[in-house]
Amino acid sequence: MRHIISILLENEPGALSRVVGLFSQRNFNIETLNVAPTEDPSLSRLTVTTVGDDRVIEQITKHLNKLIDVVKLVDLTEGNHIERELMLVKVKALGAARDEVKRTVDIFRAQIVDVTPSLYTVQITGDAAKLDAFLQAMAPVGILEVARTGVSGIARGDKVLSL
Amino acid sequence: MELLSGADMIARFLKDEGVEYIYGYPGGAALHIYDALFRQDSVKHILVRHEQAATHAADGYARASGKPGVVLVTSGPGATNAVTGIATAYMDSIPMVVLCGQVASHLIGEDAFQETDIVGVTRPIVKHSFSIRHPSEIPEVLKKAFYLASTGRPGPVVVDIPKDMTAPTERYEYVYPKKVKLRSYNPVTRGHTGQIKKAVELMLKAKRPVFYTGGGVVTGKASEGLTDLVKRLGFPITTTLMGIGAYPQSDRQSLGWLGMHGSYESNMAMHHADLIIAIGARFDDRVTNNTSKFCPTAKIIHVDVDPSSISKTVRADVPIVGPADSVISEMISLVQGHPIAHPEALAEWWEKIDGWRADRHGKLYEPSKPGEMLKSQEVVEALCRVTRGEAYVTTDVGQHQMFAAQYYKFEKPNRLITSGGLGTMGFGFPAAMGIKQNFPDDDVVCVTGEGSFQMMMQELSTCKQYGVGVKILNLNNASLGMVRQWQDLNYKSRHAHSYMESLPDFHMLIEAYGFTAITVTTQDELEPALERAFANKHELVFLDVKVDPFEHVYPMQVPLGSMRDMLLSKTERT
Numbered sequence: 001m002r003h004i005i006s007i008l009l010e011n012e013p014g015a016l017s018r019v020v021g022l023f024s025q026r027n028f029n030i031e032t033l034n035v036a037p038t039e040d041p042s043l044s045r046l047t048v049t050t051v052g053d054d055r056v057i058e059q060i061t062k063h064l065n066k067l068i069d070v071v072k073l074v075d076l077t078e079g080n081h082i083e084r085e086l087m088l089v090k091v092k093a094l095g096a097a098r099d100e101v102k103r104t105v106d107i108f109r110a111q112i113v114d115v116t117p118s119l120y121t122v123q124i125t126g127d128a129a130k131l132d133a134f135l136q137a138m139a140p141v142g143i144l145e146v147a148r149t150g151v152s153g154i155a156r157g158d159k160v161l162s163l
Numbered sequence: 164m165e166l167l168s169g170a171d172m173i174a175r176f177l178k179d180e181g182v183e184y185i186y187g188y189p190g191g192a193a194l195h196i197y198d199a200l201f202r203q204d205s206v207k208h209i210l211v212r213h214e215q216a217a218t219h220a221a222d223g224y225a226r227a228s229g230k231p232g233v234v235l236v237t238s239g240p241g242a243t244n245a246v247t248g249i250a251t252a253y254m255d256s257i258p259m260v261v262l263c264g265q266v267a268s269h270l271i272g273e274d275a276f277q278e279t280d281i282v283g284v285t286r287p288i289v290k291h292s293f294s295i296r297h298p299s300e301i302p303e304v305l306k307k308a309f310y311l312a313s314t315g316r317p318g319p320v321v322v323d324i325p326k327d328m329t330a331p332t333e334r335y336e337y338v339y340p341k342k343v344k345l346r347s348y349n350p351v352t353r354g355h356t357g358q359i360k361k362a363v364e365l366m367l368k369a370k371r372p373v374f375y376t377g378g379g380v381v382t383g384k385a386s387e388g389l390t391d392l393v394k395r396l397g398f399p400i401t402t403t404l405m406g407i408g409a410y411p412q413s414d415r416q417s418l419g420w421l422g423m424h425g426s427y428e429s430n431m432a433m434h435h436a437d438l439i440i441a442i443g444a445r446f447d448d449r450v451t452n453n454t455s456k457f458c459p460t461a462k463i464i465h466v467d468v469d470p471s472s473i474s475k476t477v478r479a480d481v482p483i484v485g486p487a488d489s490v491i492s493e494m495i496s497l498v499q500g501h502p503i504a505h506p507e508a509l510a511e512w513w514e515k516i517d518g519w520r521a522d523r524h525g526k527l528y529e530p531s532k533p534g535e536m537l538k539s540q541e542v543v544e545a546l547c548r549v550t551r552g553e554a555y556v557t558t559d560v561g562q563h564q565m566f567a568a569q570y571y572k573f574e575k576p577n578r579l580i581t582s583g584g585l586g587t588m589g590f591g592f593p594a595a596m597g598i599k600q601n602f603p604d605d606d607v608v609c610v611t612g613e614g615s616f617q618m619m620m621q622e623l624s625t626c627k628q629y630g631v632g633v634k635i636l637n638l639n640n641a642s643l644g645m646v647r648q649w650q651d652l653n654y655k656s657r658h659a660h661s662y663m664e665s666l667p668d669f670h671m672l673i674e675a676y677g678f679t680a681i682t683v684t685t686q687d688e689l690e691p692a693l694e695r696a697f698a699n700k701h702e703l704v705f706l707d708v709k710v711d712p713f714e715h716v717y718p719m720q721v722p723l724g725s726m727r728d729m730l731l732s733k734t735e736r737t
Contacts, residue, residue: 010347013294014282025287055474062471068291068311071347163346 002031003057004076004083004153006161007046007064011037015069019046022067028052028060032085032128032150040163043071047152049128072161080156083127086149088113089135092142093120101141108134119144127151167337169298170199170329173262176305178205179339182233184224184600185209185262186217190237191277192264195329197235209600209629212621214241216593218248219619222257223594226580227555228601229384231258231312238264238326239277243284247587249319250288254584255405256382258317260308261285265294267327282323290318295328299335306340315350316469317382351468354485354493362440362464362481363497369438370508371460372398375421375450376487378405378583379443379467381576385487386410389442392495397509399516401429403444405583408573418516422450423720424565427729428519430720431737433458434727435515442466443487446477447584456725466490523731527569528714531686536711539563539638542689543570546608546636549693554606555580555598559591559615562644565716567610589618595633596622606697608634613666614643623676623703632701640712641666648715652730673705683708 009015016035023030028050035046050060057075064070076083093101093115101120105112110124124134128151135143155161167175173196177185186209189197200208211217214236221232232252236245242263252259266275282292291311293304301324308320366372380389380402386409393400393416400410401421410417419426421433433439439461444450446465451457454476465472465479466487473482483490503509528540543566546554552572557580558564564581573579580598582590595609616637626633646661673680681692683706696704721728721736730736 014286014292017283018286021286055478059471059475066469066471068345068348 001053002049002051002077004081004151005048005050005061005064005073006076006153007048007073008038008071008161008163009035009044009046010069010071011042011044012069015044016046018067018069019048019064022063023050026059026063028056032148034150034152043163047150049151071163074155074161076153076155079159081153082156083151083153084125085128085131085151086123086125087131087134088147089122089124089138090119090144091122091138092118092144094118097141101138104134104137108137110134165337166334168195168199168329168331168334169295169301169324170195170331172298172301172335172337173305173324173329174199174203174206175337176302176339177233178203180305180309182206184597185233185235186211186220186597187235188214188217188237188241190241190264192238192266192326193235193241195326195331196262196264196324198331199329208235210625211593212624213619214244215248215589216596216619216622216625218245218252218259218261219587219590219593220597221259222248222252222590223557223580223597224601225252225257225259226594227577227598229577231260231309232597234259234261236261236263237277238266238281239279241277242281243279246285246288249285249321251582251585251587251590252319253288253290255378255582256317257319258313259319260305260312261319261321263321263323265323265325268325269327271325282321285321288319289321292321292323294323295325298328298330298333301328302337303340303343306343307345310343311345311348315348351485352489354466354483354490356493358481358483359490359493360497362483363494365438365462365464365481366396366440366494367498367501368504369398370505371436371512372396372438372440372509373418373432373436374398374400374440374442375402375433375444376400376406376409376442377403377444380406380409380487381443383443383468383487385443385491386576388488388491388495392491392498395495395498396503398440399432399513401425401432403447403450403583404568404581406444407568407579408576411574412572413574420568421726422447423452424569424716424718426569427523427718427731428516430718430726430729431519432516434725436461438462438464440464441479442491443468445472446475448476451477452720452726452728453723458726526732527717531711533686537683537686537689537708538714539566539640539710540570540714542636542638542708542710543567543610545689545693546610547571549690549697550606550608554578554608555595555602557581557591557595557598557607557609559609559611559618560586560588561612561615561646562640562648562714562716563610563612563615563638565645566638569716588615592616592619592633592635593622595635596626596631599631599633600629603632604700606634606700608636610636610638612644613637613639613641613663613669620672623673623678626703627676627678630701632699632703634696634703635705637669637705637707638710639669639707640710640714642712644712644714645716647712651715669705669707678703678705680705680707
């Protein structure tokens with residue numbers, strides 16, 4: 001099963017490599033990885049999506065917790081949560097396809113953020129499945145470039161991941 | 164207020180931390196630190212002949228003394244040479260602090276002379292690592308390093324120190340940090356009471372229980388409590404290789420150790436048990452054999468200070484995260500006054516176990532007949548007699564390691580000092596050196612083979628410099644015995660590179676360093692040679708014992724089988 005694990009990490013040099021290294025060292029896999037500092041400059045928040053059965057996920061969270069630089073973590077998929085990813089896509093927009101792209105962008109509630117005579121640059125946010133669906137819809141038109149941030153997430157309701 | 168250079172802070176910190184010995188080797192990036200060590204006399208530096216030996220010596224010292232071992236090496240090759248020893252300590256959870264010199268900050272990343280990213284290289288084999296970024300951080304970082312290395316599940320910590328951080332011209336305020344806090348590191352100090360109660364209920368109701376304890380009991384200094392608990396309950400106990408001596412092996416309740424080359428009765432008892440009480444053990448593949456066939460009828464209680472050890476390879480029914488000593492003492496207080504529910508079942512269980520014992524009694528190996536080559540097993544038994552089972556025994560890796568563990572009877576923890584997890588050839592001799600310095604009046608013997616010994620024999624020179632009186636028992640079968648055994652069993656005796664041509668004349672080699680060597684080839688020579696070797700506690704003596712190269716280590720678990728599937732000799736199996 002796919003899990004989204006969010007980690008508060010010491011904002012120290014080398015901390016990220018310990019997390020990433022752990023995954024390869026223990027033969028766990030990383031599907032997406034997203035990391036940036038938080039409002040507290042001493043902490044980064046790192047969100048990783050990974051796939052594994054319960055035993056593997058248990059090992060992943062235990063080993064992550066063992067890292068000295070990991071301050072706190074939560075498996076967001078254990079409860080209700082919001083999952084978002086941002087994607088920038090350059091798609092061909094020529095002739096009749098130009099209108100078709102615009103319509104699809106509207107349907108997905110995406111935005112065109114840059115324009116040239118031959119292409120649109122589209123910005124879209126949503127969960128990973130929505131982004132995948134958009135790419136599928138655009139495929140016949142011609143996708144030129146894709147930049148995805150990887151999943152970020154937060155728990156719904158009163159639950160807070162903080163110190 | 165005291166102003167010290169980074170290098171002087173390191174020397175002063177080590178003194179304030181109570182460090183007695185550091186093992187190391189100088190080089191460019193570490194020279195400021197070496198100069199600071201030269202100008203003080205509270206911390207003794209032991210100059211090894213190869214950095215790997217420094218880590219093994221510090222490791223041996225740490226295992227025997229319970230205090231963290233300290234290593235100092237220079238950047239680049241100095242640090243990379245230490246890697247094997249760091250990995251050895253990591254696998255066996257040994258507290259160690261490794262101080263590595265590094266090229267000056269402004270050169271980092273420029274492929275400077277003797278530059279290696281040692282923090283990167285060692286990342287998967289350390290508990291944690293630090294890079295010093297300002298000299299004023301040194302006391303606090305070192306305190307954190309020692310704290311992390313020696314608490315919770317212990318392990319090695321690397322501190323990378325760029326040369327400019329130790330420059331004699333820059334001085335900063337030095338205060339010894341008495342305490343240190345890490346917001347993300349709070350090792351558990353006691354187990355969950357509800358879980359411990361559950362475990363004790365299962366223990367009292369068990370019909371075929373076995374204690375299975377490991378290195379965590381030894382490093383957790385919990386052997387006294389364990390012995391008390393096991394005696395109160397009257398249950399059988401088996402230990403891992405790393406846990407040997409946590410419970411006296413001469414006691415009737417001790418089944419010896421378990422696993423690939425463990426005792427027949429241990430492995431049989433584990434397979435048939437209805438309750439396994441695992442404490443400070445990690446269900447290593449050399450113990451469990453095939454996990455899907457492991458202990459099919461047993462419920463499993465698993466106590467470990469490291470939550471990630473629990474349910475890693477074998478699912479625990481009652482997991483307890485906590486240090487061995489406090490969990491055991493809580494178990495004792497819960498057991499007190501509560502008799503076991505099925506004493507008759509336990510008696511039956513013991514009958515069964517005694518039956519297994521009797522089955523194999525006297526059939527473990529065939530002693531040599533007059534005129535035949537000595538067997539390694541009888542040499543270890545003689546060693547045990549001559550040292551009255553009281554020596555610190557270090558080993559290298561291979562057949563001799565298994566024979567030492569099988570035939571020396573250990574009554575105390577920390578007496579068998581061996582590289583269990585990583586299986587590092589070359590570990591034994593420098594480790595013995597580290598122990599002997601801490602326990603000069605005890606017998607310290609390295610049981611080794613001619614293959615392993617040659618990996619670290621340069622340390623004879625260190626022993627000469629510091630007058631380290633360790634004994635070296637070389638079980639010389641002129642081949643890599645364990646490799647050869649596997650080749651006999653799995654490769655139709657095609658001995659690919661498992662024999663040693665052109666072995667040195669060990670007698671001459673040892674004498675070249677000014678030590679005594681005794682060559683033993685017959686039974687009559689054996690005990691007198693051992694007596695002579697151990698007569699003087701402060702003299703290094705090397706015993707070169709020519710042993711039978713055709714001998715195999717048995718029992719040996721059958722690969723992919725269960726605990727009870729064992730080869731018992733070259734012709735018998737369970």
